[in-house]
Amino acid sequence: MIIESLKLNRFRNYDSLKLEFDTGTNIFYGDNAQGKTNILEAIYLCGTTKSHRGSKDREMIQFGQEEAHICMGILKNHAKIQVDMHLKKNKAKGIAINGVPIRKASELFGIANFIFFSPEDLNIIKSGPAERRRFLDLELCQLNKIYLYHLTNYNKIIVQRNKLLKEAAFHPEYFDMLEVYDSQMALHGSKVIEEREKFILHLNEVIRRVHAKLSGGREELRLDYDRNVQAEHFFEQLQRNRDRDVHFKMSTVGPHKDDIRFCIGDLDVRKFGSQGQQRTAALSLKLAEIELVKQEIRDTPILLLDDVLSELDSKRQHYLLDSIGAIQTFITCTGIDDFIENQFEINHVFHVADGVVYE
Secondary structure (H helix, E strand, C coil), X not given: CEEEEEEEEEECCEEEEEEECCCCEEEEECCCCCCHHHHHHHHHHHHHCCCCCCCCHHHHECCCCCEEEEEEEEEECCEEEEEEEEEECCCCCEEEECCEECCCHHHHCCCCCEEEECHHHHHCCCCCHHHHHHHHXXXXXXXXXXXXXHHHHHHHHHHHHHHHHHXXXXXXXXXXXXXXXXXXXXXXXXXXXXXXHHHHHHHHHHHHHHHHHHCCCCCCEEEEEECCCCHHHHHHHHHHCHHHHHHHCCCCCCHHHCEEEEEXXXXXXXXXXXXXXXXXXXXXXXXXXXXXXXXXXXXXXXXXXXXXXXXXXXXXXXXXXXXXXXXXXXXXXXXXXXXXXXXXXXXXXEXXXXXXXXX
């Protein structure tokens, strides 16, 4: 799959922008705060419905405007696909595929697969559990529509259940409804846990090889899925924790509390690993993600690298650039010297300055 073109209107600092891309490496260079990352954000948003920054729709609309428009041209299996997305300040976003509006945003998943790599990802290991769950969810939602269905329903039920727990103190009759919510929460939550287990198992097979190469064979990296609750015991645990949930007015058990541990032998990298080990493990995770997605979709994903090279030493830079291979890649950076020094093939260069893009 290939991203052929991108059009932006009133998106972030771009009033109007039209770009056509190469099938290989597309580099956006320029000073900081000029709008380079906004282009990568628009591509990722148009393919996944979500901003990698976690931004709300209204935050991505140009200041003083009511809506923004993104149009992305995709080539997949020799067929051209056009995705149009309208962001609105006070309404849900509108999405159309080849001019036909879609009812659910989830229908967009699977048309193209994206892997986003930013400097923040290098800190994923020492960040809080929410960042590691976010990694799981973003990747699994693109690869697995069953997971997307169950996660979407699970998240809706948690919001409703937490609201009920807060209101039950004033309306004791609401307690009878908890049984219904617990049943639905356990149904969808158990599926979320099971799919995460499969994903981590598959990811481990790939990351072990990648990390061995990065560390020169000196270390073996392993991911442990730190479940908050076993899938088969979820409903039972919800009932056991009900008094606790009522007291704290929130759901205290479930996959929304899960985490991932990164281990080298018996060493927990997050707690006891050096900064070098943490960064190497994070880089291994992203490179393994690329390989795993290739295996799952039997195609290449679209790779988005947001100013990552400046955060890596020359050895890791070289390994990352060598690993890209025949993948369409979009890279932001402040200069292109690193690519020249690494003799890395550059197919298309864009200079970004104050919201204007020069080819």
